[in-house]
């Protein structure tokens with residue numbers, strides 16, 4: 001079981017603070033038990049609006065398959081997303097959050 005503070009620590013310790021949601025210690029969990037870095041990424045992946053995002057998150061983000069700690073420690077959250085934000089932001093991050 002997690003408290004809000006524990007989840008916030010997990011998020012901020014694993015991810016790049018350039019993302020405004022991560023900076024504010026936020027993540028999204030949808031009603032199907034999937035964990036996302038934000039609602040924009042969730043919508044993008046599920047509706048395929050901005051195809052240049054790395055959609056391999058769907059292999060690791062289900063709380064039915066692994067714990068929140070494991071999801072947040074996965075390389076998608078610790079490497080793929082931060083590297084995208086630092087070097088080549090996905091279209092959705094540019095359009096919704098002004099990341100350049």
Ligand code: SF4
Nearest residue numbers: 019021038040093097
């Ligand atoms: S769209 Fe990108 S930069 Fe914006 S909150 Fe989501 S992951 Fe972070």
